[in-house]
Amino acid sequence: MAAAFSPATTQSAQVAVRGVSMTFDEVEAVRDVNLDVGRGELVALVGPSGCGKSTLLAAIAGLLQPDAGEIWLDGVLAPNRLGRVALMPQRDALLPWRSVLDNVVLGLEVAGVDKREARERARTLLPRFGLAGFGDHYPSALSGGMRQRAAFQRTVLAERDVLLLDEPFGALDALTRRSMQEWLLDLWDELGRSILLVTHDVEEALLLADRVVVMTARPGRIKLVEPVHLPRPRTPAMVSDPAFVAQKAALLVTLHDEVSLVGSAS
């Protein structure tokens, strides 16, 4: 495994995780994880729940420090990563006392951008995120899908090269979820960012990602890295493509092994 990661790929990747292991209170969360996100690439991370996917994201974001291993950003070893990547937490974490507009400019505000200028920049983008006319509403007035889109706009507006999305559509119902995936595919070309997406939905991973990375049950290790053989631009109709169906079936079998492992272990 380690042989696949030459110094060259470490330096050319947007995000390079090298031999990262993490333990909390004697529970091993992730073990010897190697992972790359190339420039402009969307990598989906799937695995059974509790396998350390979110822990890994938190480590890349700089919220946690690995016990062993290194994390590289933009080709440089990055021991301090806070403020360098844009994280979208599992729950939307919108501040209920701020209007939608004031929520989405949060990253710019923290970075010291003038508030009025930040608001203007955000307001012109609201329609693109399906939030036209809702800028002055409080988050409580929004539907679940709109809240997620607001959280996503906040992540994009932080203006970082790397977006870390922690199950962005996990809490949504199936219909909303599908329309959100469609919308994200539609937005994909304009974004031009490197994205690491955590999901437990294999179909979502295959539809959105350039590569799917499967993690094992705890302690989380990289089990499999699968390139997705679908052309871009992608459409939701591709889920019935025979190649898609075959790849999904194979991934589900791999994942099922891990889930049943969790079941027998506990």
Add this chain to the structure above:
Amino acid sequence: MTGLTRRRVLQESERECPQTPSRRRPERAVVLGLLVPLLALLLGLLAWEVLVRLRDTPSWFIPKPTEVARELVESRALIWGHTWTTLQEMLLGLLLAFVLGVLLAVAIASSRLVERAIYPALVASQAVPIIALAPILLIWFGYGMTPKVIVVVLTCFFPIVVSMVDGLRASDADALALLRSMGASRWQIMRIVRVPAALPALFSGTRIAAAWSVIGALVGEWVGASSGLGYLMTRSASQFQTPRLYAAVFVAAALGITLFALVALAERVALPWRRAERRGG
């Protein structure tokens, strides 16, 4: 999600028939929230009046409500003078307690060291009965307004500190992590997430403090004063001017209730998002 769908269904049904009962609900709330307690109060006063009249109780023992009302009108200049003193003590004390309480709470919530050093002392300070402290303050600061204001501060700052500390600690962990991931400083996190998130709790504590501020002022005046409602009460009682004593009690209660209501009103104005949230469900 179920709450959302329910709301959508509600909105749709409203669109279909605009004259749904929900439109009349605000008026019913006014009836229940204002008219009913007022009616109950009037009934109570009426029963009091009738009982005192029937049993021919002497006025120095239990005055009739009408006598108290007459006293309120006839001695209004005198009562207002004392009320003004008490009101000043309450407002000044509450304001100081608010500033002190918020500063202490921020210090406690941002540093473990400060918390360890101050919090136990704060709790212990509440075990000392303020009525026992008042004479000491009198010796130190004399008969003027200062010792009364200090008693009000001592009465009021505790609920403010405790509720604010709780509020500062109750911030959403995801929001804190998000801000940290953005590279926010401790001060930015305090300003952007923790303080706004603590405001509802701070207002709850301040409401309690507002209601208690009267008690603080009265206790301060009972120990030794030359003006104020507490002074008027002790003087009226010693002279068996019971209707005047009752009038002073009435005004003191009204002050406490009014201040409580003003803080509640300030909360509504300052935190419009909470109402939006309740409407959103």
